[in-house]
Amino acid sequence: MLNVLEYLEKSAEKFPDKTAYADKQRQVTYKELLLYSQTIATNLLNKIDNINNRPIAILAEHNVNTLIAFFGVLQSGNFYVPLDSKMPKKRLQAILKQLDTPIILYSDNDEQLANELKEIAPIANINELLTGQINIDVISFSRSKVLDIDPIYMIFTSGSTGTPKGIVISHRNVIDFIEWMSKECEFTNNDIMGNQAPFYFDLSVKDIYLTLKCGATCYILDKKLFMFPALLVKELNKLEVTSLVWATSAFHLVANSKIFEKESIKTLKKVILGGEALRAKQLNMWQKAMPDVKYTNLYGPTEVTVDCTFYHIDKPFADDEIIPIGTACKNKEVFLLDADLKPVEKGQTGEICVRGIGLAHGYFKDSEKTNNAFIQDPRNPYYPQKIYRTGDLAYQNEQGLFVFMSRKDGQIKHMGYRIELGELEHALNALEKIESAITFLDEKNDKIICYYQGDLSPDDINKQLKDYLPKYMLPNILFKLDNMPYNANGKINRVKLKEDYYAK
């Protein structure tokens, strides 16, 4: 198997008339999905002069059309770059310029935004690419040039220096991961998934490709449902959902609403979480209402292709206990190195490092960052072999399970999003009336705290920041100071500010 489209072809043969993906407006069967993707590819290749292995930007909405466009791009022998259409225009423009995409694909509701992006690259409405003749010869020729090491998608994440970085993932990366996960978590064509993760976020790769490989059905859940848990649970029961592969933050949010004191999801069999540290308190609320469901905790940065460790919850945890991230996924080695890149003693804390075919190629147009994070395996001086340094610190407990500790740097997880505080501080300090600003995460309450000095109100700051940063990156609580505290070597005294904050 060399290309993820083989999953689509196999399922279209076995389950032609079964619903593959559905949103609240439309649904698409496997046969339709195959035909639509070939139609898009034919139209697309015509528009972009039959080029291959180039990034195709897609303004990714939470709908079926976006997924059809993903597969259309793959059929054309190119790779897709899903972008959050809600991100600030300046950030979107910066990414698109860096990308040098031959075309931008969009859904109906992004018509206005797409028109504003026209000067950067040609645009095309996905709906308009869905009609016309399929030219199998042109598609086959284009696809024959794609190897399994060629990209399938690229995902942008926050970058510490102020520019988002694009992580390039190949067909082989995804196949390696999906083959493992479908077996380990026992997915079949009888599964009904309830998709929560946005498609510009690599968590959704699990929903998309587990569905496709197994011939399952995936319901794309309306984002709004996650604000209103009673409606969400009602909808999940109506859809008879069996599997939830969600961001941990969404899992916590639903538990905190206390909905499970009264309700449960009756058809649910498995819940698989990832994206940030899983908390036992919220897990216990789910388990109490749904004790027969199998819960699994996954861990991994986008650079290792979705996840690299897993832990099936196999014992009770007290509310304040830490839940391990578990052991390595098949065909990945996960190990801990100290600051000198030497393996740590058993039980000692070290940086999580990963080896395997699942490692991304690196960052788009950024060999410096790539070379810093993807390095020669220091344990192997004999031949070239790369490992990825995650920047996450962990230790191995007595059962041999990895336990996540913290980040080495200023990267945080907030509401399921990966954020570099460096990027936020860069944007804050660039505001005209701000003299200085620092930020940190209040982990317990999942809030980004900002201390600043300057002639702006918190409300004004966030209104201005919205031009540069996505909403999830904005500080939640801002404190204005007359004078920033400095330490002896002239740096802002972050430790003191944190102490002040927690003393409140």
Add this chain to the structure above:
Amino acid sequence: MNELLNLLKENCPGVDFENSNSLVDDEILESLDIVTIVSAIMDEYNVEISVEDLIPENFNSVSAMYDLITRLKG
């Protein structure tokens, strides 16, 4: 009502509460905002917002939230 608006602005800085009657439907508010607003209202007004009250209609505008509080207090 002004008091409520100030409370909302203080807790969700940067959100434009004044110019929309469809804060939820237009995706001006996100899930974290709702969580923040619910706990701020419960603390400030000493009311209990239950999961049944968590529906879009109660959060689409400042006046809808005001009505919810009034109802819960009554």
